[in-house]
Amino acid sequence: MMKRKPVYGLLAEFETPEALLDATQKTHAAGYQRIDAFSPMPIEGLSEACGFEQTKVAPATFIGGAIGASVGFGIQYYASVINFPLNIGGRPYNSWPSFIPITFELTILGASIACLVAMLALNGLPSPYHPVFNVPRFALASRNRFFLCVKARDKQFQLADTRQFLESLAPFGVYEIET
Amino acid sequence: MAPQGVQKTVEVEPVIPPLPEGYTYATVSDKISSIVLGQRWRRGWFAGFAGAFLLVMLLLYAICYLFVKGVGIWGINIPVAWGFAITSFVWWIGIGHAGTLISAILLLLHQRWRTSINRFAEAMTIFAVACAALFPLLHMGRPWLFYWLFPYYPSYMGTWPQFRSPLVWDVFAVSTYFTVSLIFWYVGLIPDLATLRDRAHTRFKQIVYGMMSLGWRGSAIHWSRYEMASLLLAGLATPLVVSVHTVVSFDFTIAIVPGWHSTIFPPYFVAGAIYSGFAMVLTLAIPLRKFYHLEEFITLRHLDNCAKVMLGTGLIVAYGYMMETYMALYSGDIFEKFMTHNREMGPYWFIYVIVLLFNVLLPQSLWSRRVRRSVPALFALSLIINIGMWTERFMIVVVSLHRDFTPSAWGLFIPTSWDWAVLVGTLGLFTALFYLFIRYLPAISIFETRRELAEEKEGK
Numbered sequence: 336m337m338k339r340k341p342v343y344g345l346l347a348e349f350e351t352p353e354a355l356l357d358a359t360q361k362t363h364a365a366g367y368q369r370i371d372a373f374s375p376m377p378i379e380g381l382s383e384a385c386g387f388e389q390t391k392v393a394p395a396t397f398i399g400g401a402i403g404a405s406v407g408f409g410i411q412y413y414a415s416v417i418n419f420p421l422n423i424g425g426r427p428y429n430s431w432p433s434f435i436p437i438t439f440e441l442t443i444l445g446a447s448i449a450c451l452v453a454m455l456a457l458n459g460l461p462s463p464y465h466p467v468f469n470v471p472r473f474a475l476a477s478r479n480r481f482f483l484c485v486k487a488r489d490k491q492f493q494l495a496d497t498r499q500f501l502e503s504l505a506p507f508g509v510y511e512i513e514t
Numbered sequence: 515m516a517p518q519g520v521q522k523t524v525e526v527e528p529v530i531p532p533l534p535e536g537y538t539y540a541t542v543s544d545k546i547s548s549i550v551l552g553q554r555w556r557r558g559w560f561a562g563f564a565g566a567f568l569l570v571m572l573l574l575y576a577i578c579y580l581f582v583k584g585v586g587i588w589g590i591n592i593p594v595a596w597g598f599a600i601t602s603f604v605w606w607i608g609i610g611h612a613g614t615l616i617s618a619i620l621l622l623l624h625q626r627w628r629t630s631i632n633r634f635a636e637a638m639t640i641f642a643v644a645c646a647a648l649f650p651l652l653h654m655g656r657p658w659l660f661y662w663l664f665p666y667y668p669s670y671m672g673t674w675p676q677f678r679s680p681l682v683w684d685v686f687a688v689s690t691y692f693t694v695s696l697i698f699w700y701v702g703l704i705p706d707l708a709t710l711r712d713r714a715h716t717r718f719k720q721i722v723y724g725m726m727s728l729g730w731r732g733s734a735i736h737w738s739r740y741e742m743a744s745l746l747l748a749g750l751a752t753p754l755v756v757s758v759h760t761v762v763s764f765d766f767t768i769a770i771v772p773g774w775h776s777t778i779f780p781p782y783f784v785a786g787a788i789y790s791g792f793a794m795v796l797t798l799a800i801p802l803r804k805f806y807h808l809e810e811f812i813t814l815r816h817l818d819n820c821a822k823v824m825l826g827t828g829l830i831v832a833y834g835y836m837m838e839t840y841m842a843l844y845s846g847d848i849f850e851k852f853m854t855h856n857r858e859m860g861p862y863w864f865i866y867v868i869v870l871l872f873n874v875l876l877p878q879s880l881w882s883r884r885v886r887r888s889v890p891a892l893f894a895l896s897l898i899i900n901i902g903m904w905t906e907r908f909m910i911v912v913v914s915l916h917r918d919f920t921p922s923a924w925g926l927f928i929p930t931s932w933d934w935a936v937l938v939g940t941l942g943l944f945t946a947l948f949y950l951f952i953r954y955l956p957a958i959s960i961f962e963t964r965r966e967l968a969e970e971k972e973g974k
Contacts, residue, residue, distance in 0.1 A: 352968055359734075372734040375539060375709070376965040382738035392742045396750075410665055414674040436683040436761055440690040443754045447694045447747060451701060454743035458736045461728035468731070474712040476732050477705070479539035479964075 343466035343514040344369075344486040345497055346473070347506035352378045355481035358504040359384040362483060365500060369489040373467070373482040392453050399449020400442045407441030408434055470510045484512065537810075539964050546960045547706075547713045549806055550953065558805060563949040569942020576935035577652065585655055587932040594915045594927035599653035601907045602937050604762055605790065606646030606944075607688065608783075608903065611755050612791020613639030614695060617702070618751035621744070627819055629966050630811040633706075633959045634802065634951070635795050636699040641947040642794070643692045645940040650684075652936065680764035687761040694754055698747045701740070704730050705961040759787045766910065772853040773914030776841065782834030789827040789873075790903035792820050796896035798948065800889055802957065811958055814887050821886040824877065824899065831906075832874045849919060861926060862913045869909055872902025 349355040352374060359372045363386055372381050382389070411434040415421075420428045455461070467473050467484060476482050483506075485497055494511075501509045537545075580587060590597040613635040620628040651657045663685045665674055675682045707727035714720045730736070763783035766774035796817065803812040842850040857866045876898055879885045886892065917924045951957070 373732045374734065374737070375543070375732060376705075376961045376968065377737040377741050378734070378968070381734040385734050387735045387738060389738050389742055392739050393746060396743075396746050400750075411677040414665065415677060419672075419674055430678060433678040436680075436757070436764070437677060437686045439757060440683075440686040440754075440761075443750050443757075444690040444693060447697050447750050450743050450746050450750070451697050454701070454739050455728070457739055458733075460730065460736075461725075463724065463729045465729060465731055473731075477709040477712045477730075478543045 341514050342487050342494060343469075343512040344484050344488075344492070345494075345501055346467065346470050346510045346512050347483045347485075347501040347504065348472055348475075348508045348510070349481040349483065349506055352381075352481055354505070355483060356381055356384060358483050358501075358506065361504060362485065362500075366491055367485050367489050367497075368491075369486040371484045371486070373473070373476045373484065375477050375479060375481075391457055392450065395453035396446045396450040399453075400446030402449075403445020404438055404442040406445070407438040411437060466512050466514045469513045472508065472510060480507070537967065539967060542963050542967060543709055543713070543960055546811075546956050546958050546963070547710055550710060550956055551714055551719065556805075559949065559953060563946060563953075566942045566946035566949055569939055570946050572935055573939025573943055576932055576939055579932065580652060580936070581657070585653065587930060589927050589929045589933055591925065591927075593918060593923055593925050594912055596653075596911050596915060597927050598908075598929055598933040598937055599649040600765075601904065601911045602940065603646050603649035603653075604783075604907045604911070605904045606642045606649070606940065607691075607762055608759060608787030608789075608907075609791045609794045609900075610639040610642040610646065610691070610695070611759060611784070611787040612795050613637070613642070614698075614751050614755040615788055615791070616795070617698060618748040618755065621748045622752060626966060626969075627816055629962045630808075630813075630958050631795065631799060631816055631820075632962070633699075633702065634798060634948075634957045636695065636702065637948065637951045637955070637957075638791075638794060638798060639695045640692070640699055641944050641951075642791075643688065643695060644947070645944050647688055647692065648940060649936075680761065680768050683761045684765055687758045691754060691758045694747070694751055698751055701744060701747060702959060703955065704728060704740075705732065706956045706959060708732065709960050710956065756784055759784045766914075771914055771918055772842075772847070772849040773838075773857075773910065776838060778834055778837050778841070782831065782837075785827045785830035785834070786903060786906065789824060789831055790900060792824045792827070793896040793899035793903070796820050796824075796892055797900060800893045800896070802952065806952075806957070808958065811963070814889075817889065817892055818883075818886045821880050821892055821895075824895075825880040828873065828877045828880075828899070835870070835874065852917070853914060856917050857909065857913055860913070860917065862909070862916070865905055865909050865913060868905045869902060872898045873906060876902075 347358065349358060355372055355374060356378060359370065359381060362370055363384055368386060370385050372378075372385055374381065408431075412429060415430070415434075416428040422428075467476075467482075472480070473482065483501070483504075485492060485501065487494075491497075498509055588597055588599070590599075613632075616628050616635040617632040617639075620632070651660055654660060662669075663675055663682065675685075704727055707723050708730035711720055711723040711727050714723055760780040760783065763779035767776055767779040769775060799812050799817070799820070803809050839854050842854040845851075857863075877895060879891070880895065885895075912927045916927055
C-alpha cells in the first residue's frame with residue numbers, strides 16, 4: 336500500500352455565505368486558532384471571524400506615498416537648486432509651486448505600487464501551489480461554494496475529533512486536505 | 515391643493531434592479547465566464563477583429579513611414595505645430611477618464627450600479643491611454659530619444675528635463691495614470707481569473723489563467739487585504755484622474771496663446787474628459803450587451819445613468835464655452851476678442867458650428883427620459899458626442915494656433931492623409947484591443963456581481 340500522505344488540514348464545504356460565517360465563528364469560539372475560510376466573494380466579518388485583524392496594507396501604502404513624494408520633490412529640487420541652477424531673470428531656484436504636479440503624481444505612483452506589492456506580499460501571492468487545491472471540490476470556491484479550513488498545525492487539531500466537530504456544523508461535506 | 519375626493523395619481527417610475535432576477539452565484543459565474551471560455555469562435559467577433567486588425571496594420575504602416583520621413587508628412591507647420599497628434603492625444607486621454615470615474619469614484623460613492631460596467635470601462639481606460647500615449651511620442655520628431663523626457667543618469671550633456679514645464683508634468687501625469695490604471699484593473703481581475711482557471715476545460719487555459727490569477731484561492735484573510743487595497747487604490751485614483759486632465763489642460767493654459775491662456779481650462783477639461791468618456795462607454799456598452807446577450811447585466815438603468823452623467827458634464831462643458839466667449843469680450847483684450855471672432859467667422863467656422871451642435875445642442879435631448887431609455891438614440895448620441903469632443907479639441911489646438919498675434923505669421927492647417935491614417939489607425943488599435951479583451955478576459959466583474967447578489971439576498 337502507498338504511504339499515507341500527511342494531512343494539511345480539514346476542509347468543510349458550505350452552501351451559503353451565512354452558513355460559512357456562522358460556522359467560522361463557532362469554530363473560532365471552540366478554540367481553534369489556525370483556521371481560514373474561502374469564498375467566491377468578500378464576506379463582511381469573515382476575516383474577523385477567523386481571528387484576523389487588518390493592519391498592514393494602509394501603512395505600507397502611506398510609506399510608499401511618502402517615498403514617492405520625497406523622490407518627486409527631491410529630484411526637482413536637486414536638479415533646479417543644487418546640480419543645475421539656472422538664473423532666469425533672478426527668479427528663485429526653488430520655485431516649489433511648479434514642482435507640485437510632479438511631486439503629486441509620484442506620490443500617487445509610489446502609494447499605488449506600495450499598495451499592490453503589500454497586498455500581494457502579505458497574502459503570499461503569487462503562490463501557484465497550495466494544498467487546498469488538492470481537494471477537487473475546491474474548484475467551486477471560485478464559483479458558488481464556501482469552505483472552512485482547520486489547519487493541522489492548530490494545537491487543538493485531532494483528525495477524528497476535529498472532523499466530528501466540523502460535521503456538527505452541518506456542512507455539505509468534510510474533506511481531508513493532503514499536503 | 516387637489517379638491518377632496520379626487521386622488522392625484524403619481525406615475526412612479528418602475529425601478530430596474532441593477533441585477534437580473536433569478537440568478538444565483540453559480541449561474542452568474544457560468545454566464546459571464548462562458549463568454550470567455552466558450553469553445554465557439556463567433557463569426558461576428560472574427561469579422562470585427564479582422565476589420566480592426568487591418569486598421570492596426572494601417573497604423574503601423576503610417577508610423578513606419580513617419581519614422582522614415584519625419585513629421586513633415588503631416589499637415590503641421592508653423593504656426594500650427596500641434597495638429598491632429600495633440601488633438602487626438604487630448605481626446606484619447608479624456609476618454610480614459612470615464613473608466614476611472616466609474617471604477618474609482620463610483621466605488622467610493624457606493625454606487626452599486628457600476629458593478630456591471632466597471633470592468634470594461636477600466637479596460638477602455640487602459641486602451642485609450644495607450645492610444646493617447648502614442649501621439650506625443652510620434653509627434654516628437656525624434657521619438658527614439660523619448661527617454662530624454664525623464665530624468666536619468668548619466669544624462670545627455672549633463673542636463674535635466676525642464677521641471678517647470680507643463681509638458682514634462684504631462685509625461686509624469688500620463689505615465690502615472692497608465693500605471694495606476696493598470697494596477698487597479700489587474701487587481702480587480704485577480705479573483706475573476708481564478709474563476710476562469712477553475713472553470714477552464716483545457717490544460718492550456720488552466721495554466722495560463724492559473725498563472726495570471728497568481729494562485730488566488732479566495733481566503734477570507736486575503737479578501738480582507740484585497741478589499742483594503744481596492745479601496746485605497748480607488749482613493750488614490752480619484753484625485754489622480756482629476757490631476758491628469760488638469761495637467762493636460764496646463765499644456766495649453768500656461769502658454770500665452772489667445773484661446774489657451776484661461777483659468778477655466780482645468781475644470782472645463784476634466785468635465786469634457788468625463789463627457790466624452792461616458793459617450794465612449796455607451797458606444798462600447800450598447801453593442802457589447804446586444805451581441806453577447808448581456809441585457810440582463812447591462813440594463814437600461816445603466817444606460818440611463820450614463821446618459822445622465824453625460825448630460826451633467828455636457829452642461830459644464832457648455833458653461834465652459836460660454837465663459838470662454840464671455841471672458842474674451844469682457845477682458846477687452848484685442849487678441850482674445852479676435853480669437854473668438856475668428857472661431858465663429860474665420861476659415862474654421864464650421865468646426866465651431868459642429869462643436870456647438872454636437873456638444874451643446876443635440877445632447878439636450880437627454881433631458882427626456884424617452885431618449886435616455888432608447889438604445890438607438892443613445893448610441894447615435896454617443897457617437898455624436900465622441901465626434902463633437904474630438905472637434906472641440908481640434909478647435910482648441912488648431913483654431914487657436916493658426917491666427918495668434920501677428921497677421922504675417924498666420925497660416926492654415928490642412929490635414930494630410932497621413933494625419934487621418936494615424937487617427938483612424940489608433941481607432942483600430944483601440945477596437946482590436948477591446949475585441950481581444952472581450953474574448954480573453956471577463957468583460958463584467960464576476961466576483962462583484964456575486965457580491966451584489968449576496969447583498970440583494972440580505973435585502974440591503
